[in-house]
Amino acid sequence: MKQYLALCERIINEGVWVENERTGKRCLTVINADLEYDVAANQFPLITTRKSFWKGAIAELLGYLRGYDNAADFRKLGAKTWDANANENNAWLNNPHRKGHDDMGRVYGVQGRAWAKPDGGTVDQLRKIIDNLSRGVDDRGEILSFYNPGEFHMGCLRPCMHTHNFSLLGDTLYLNSFQRSCDVPLGLNFNQVQVFALLAIVAQITGHKPGKAYHKIVNAHIYEDQLPLMQEVQLKREPFPSPQLHINPDIKSLEDLETWVTMDDFEVTGYQHHEAIQYPFSV
Numbered sequence: 077m078k079q080y081l082a083l084c085e086r087i088i089n090e091g092v093w094v095e096n097e098r099t100g101k102r103c104l105t106v107i108n109a110d111l112e113y114d115v116a117a118n119q120f121p122l123i124t125t126r127k128s129f130w131k132g133a134i135a136e137l138l139g140y141l142r143g144y145d146n147a148a149d150f151r152k153l154g155a156k157t158w159d160a161n162a163n164e165n166n167a168w169l170n171n172p173h174r175k176g177h178d179d180m181g182r183v184y185g186v187q188g189r190a191w192a193k194p195d196g197g198t199v200d201q202l203r204k205i206i207d208n209l210s211r212g213v214d215d216r217g218e219i220l221s222f223y224n225p226g227e228f229h230m231g232c233l234r235p236c237m238h239t240h241n242f243s244l245l246g247d248t249l250y251l252n253s254f255q256r257s258c259d260v261p262l263g264l265n266f267n268q269v270q271v272f273a274l275l276a277i278v279a280q281i282t283g284h285k286p287g288k289a290y291h292k293i294v295n296a297h298i299y300e301d302q303l304p305l306m307q308e309v310q311l312k313r314e315p316f317p318s319p320q321l322h323i324n325p326d327i328k329s330l331e332d333l334e335t336w337v338t339m340d341d342f343e344v345t346g347y348q349h350h351e352a353i354q355y356p357f358s359v
């Protein structure tokens with residue numbers, strides 16, 4: 077929680093105003109933030125200075141791991157986060173590749189599970205990583221990348237958290253996650269949960285101990301209409317200690333994640349938090 081608050085303070089003290097064409101809003105922006113989560117100690121990085129709807133974040137992650145391309149599928153899991161980007165962005169609504177209501181196009185998990193090969197067929201990046209790690213193999217290229225510039229024109233948004241790189245040291249699994257753009261009041265609240273949960277889940281299904289997760293953010297920003305709530309409400313509150321995340325131990329494989337897992341298989345204990353804050357969302 078301290079590193080989150082330090083990043084917010086840094087944006088307020090050192091941030092530079094940058095215009096954003098798509099949203100028509102200015103963002104107070106800093107470049108480069110390195111966050112670290114201790115998954116081994118189960119210090120779940122949930123924001124405590126406002127109520128966090130963490131289930132939406134894990135639902136979104138599960139949708140990515142399943143390769144979903146449709147906001148309706150995300151809603152069924154419990155994440156409403158893609159409704160606006162799928163259905164309210166004019167450039168995407170007028171894009172000939174959009175397959176109708178709720179379609180997100182070839183974003184995130186589509187690239188992770190079915191990256192189109194130029195010579196035909198697809199690559200399932202996640203399957204390969206899980207197979208290797210389950211055999212105790214780290215080929216120094218255990219990389220899940222959603223960033224496919226050749227297909228940006230076929231999706232509603234370029235991926236923000238775009239690459240997850242796993243590493244094995246002995247029986248301990250590590251994760252480095254890379255994010256090019258971060259809406260600190262709204263998106264980071266979810267992204268911290270996702271980086272932590274991704275390492276915890278993959279360690280569990282490949283039979284390893286989780287170590288640390290390292291989260292690098294390049295452009296970290298606060299939208300102009302979010303700033304008063306951040307400065308005058310959220311940053312005035314004292315944080316509480318980290319809660320813990322519990323994952324159903326019956327989840328043992330990628331097939332389990334793909335077939336029967338729901339948000340009921342995730343539980344958080346010890347979550348003390350301040351009241352919810354509704355931050356404005358920019359499409």
Ligand SMILES: Nc1nc(=O)c2c([nH]1)NC[C@@H]1CN(c3ccc(C(=O)N[C@@H](CCC(=O)O)C(=O)O)cc3)CN21
Nearest residue numbers: 129132157158161259262263265266353355357358359
């Ligand atoms: N401007 C912007 N910021 C983002 O963080 C973001 C995007 N766009 N587009 C793609 C995804 C969607 N994400 C989202 C979208 C909505 C919330 C949101 O409204 N969060 C609420 C609670 C939602 C709930 O009830 O589940 C919050 O208060 O955190 C969070 C992340 C993250 N990403």
Ligand SMILES: O=c1ccn([C@H]2C[C@H](O)[C@@H](COP(=O)(O)O)O2)c(=O)[nH]1
Nearest residue numbers: 234236237257258259260263264267
């Ligand atoms: O996981 C996510 C997804 C999106 N965001 C934020 C970061 C930006 O504010 C917007 C995306 O706009 P771009 O112009 O494509 O950078 O969504 C996030 O924080 N986390």
